[in-house]
Amino acid sequence: MLALDDVSMNFGGVAALRNVTFAMDEGETLGLIGPNGAGKTTLFNVISGVLTPSAGRLEFAGKPLGKAANWRRARQGIGRTFQIPQPMHELTVRENLMVAQRFGAGRTDGRRIDEILDLLDLTAKQHIDAAHGLALTEQKALEVGKALAVEPRLLMLDEVLGGLETATKRAFGQTLQRVRERYGLTMIVIEHDIETIKTLCPRVVVLNFGELIADGTPDEVFNDARVIRSYTGDSAA
Numbered sequence: 001m002l003a004l005d006d007v008s009m010n011f012g013g014v015a016a017l018r019n020v021t022f023a024m025d026e027g028e029t030l031g032l033i034g035p036n037g038a039g040k041t042t043l044f045n046v047i048s049g050v051l052t053p054s055a056g057r058l059e060f061a062g063k064p065l066g067k068a069a070n071w072r073r074a075r076q077g078i079g080r081t082f083q084i085p086q087p088m089h090e091l092t093v094r095e096n097l098m099v100a101q102r103f104g105a106g107r108t109d110g111r112r113i114d115e116i117l118d119l120l121d122l123t124a125k126q127h128i129d130a131a132h133g134l135a136l137t138e139q140k141a142l143e144v145g146k147a148l149a150v151e152p153r154l155l156m157l158d159e160v161l162g163g164l165e166t167a168t169k170r171a172f173g174q175t176l177q178r179v180r181e182r183y184g185l186t187m188i189v190i191e192h193d194i195e196t197i198k199t200l201c202p203r204v205v206v207l208n209f210g211e212l213i214a215d216g217t218p219d220e221v222f223n224d225a226r227v228i229r230s231y232t233g234d235s236a237a
């Protein structure tokens with residue numbers, strides 16, 4: 001369903017992505033890991049149309065992805081969250097979801113919004129000011145809700161579980177699994193917590209300095225000497 005072929009992204013002299021090639025089947029959940037600055041968010045930006053890659057080709061649902069434009073990618077079925085929750089100010093939780101739906105899906109469908117609120121445990125908060133009235137987990141849930149409101153087939157989550165306490169993280173991980181099953185989603189998950197990755201993702205891709213250095217099951221990847229070296233910086237590992 002998603003294929004990247006030799007994708008590179010340069011920012012001036014910085015090569016944030018170097019010839020990244022991988023493909024995903026419909027329904028797969030892929031964990032995307034790598035040390036800070038490895039290129040994970042840049043990869044999301046390239047797939048979601050925030051950035052046009054310097055080189056390479058992207059294909060989604062059998063069609064080439066053209067010039068970057070995030071609304072166009074959303075309408076093609078690609079939804080994503082941002083690392084820092086970005087609720088729209090002076091709007092309620094429900095209004096935030098409605099704006100996201102209109103932007104990304106080109107329509108408003110109150111029943112889908114009700115369902116998203118319910119799945120993410122936000123129904124009781126739907127009329128609260130989204131920028132000021134939500135706890136951290138709820139802010140994260142709203143960020144996921146906005147991505148779901150665009151009615152994606154591919155959902156990309158950028159450290160959506162980051163900063164949460166272990167028990168909350170586990171519970172939120174289960175919520176994400178319910179969401180995935182409900183909508184039959186293909187997912188890419190950026191996450192630093194190894195236990196969460198193992199629970200959610202049967203397959204893991206590792207980036208280091210913009211290069212894809214491993215692609216396999218969590219056990220394969222976490223035992224890979226190159227991956228261990230990329231985290232420890234220890235050339236003897």
Ligand SMILES: Nc1ncnc2c1ncn2[C@@H]1O[C@H](COP(=O)(O)OP(=O)(O)OP(=O)(O)O)[C@@H](O)[C@H]1O
Nearest residue numbers: 011014015016034035036037038039040041042043
């Ligand atoms: N807009 C930009 N302009 C210049 N350099 C950038 C830009 N965006 C990212 N970079 C650089 O590209 C590299 C990859 O950054 P990116 O944010 O994609 O990494 P990451 O793996 O998501 O890191 P983190 O885990 O810290 O979020 C870094 O060296 C970063 O400084």
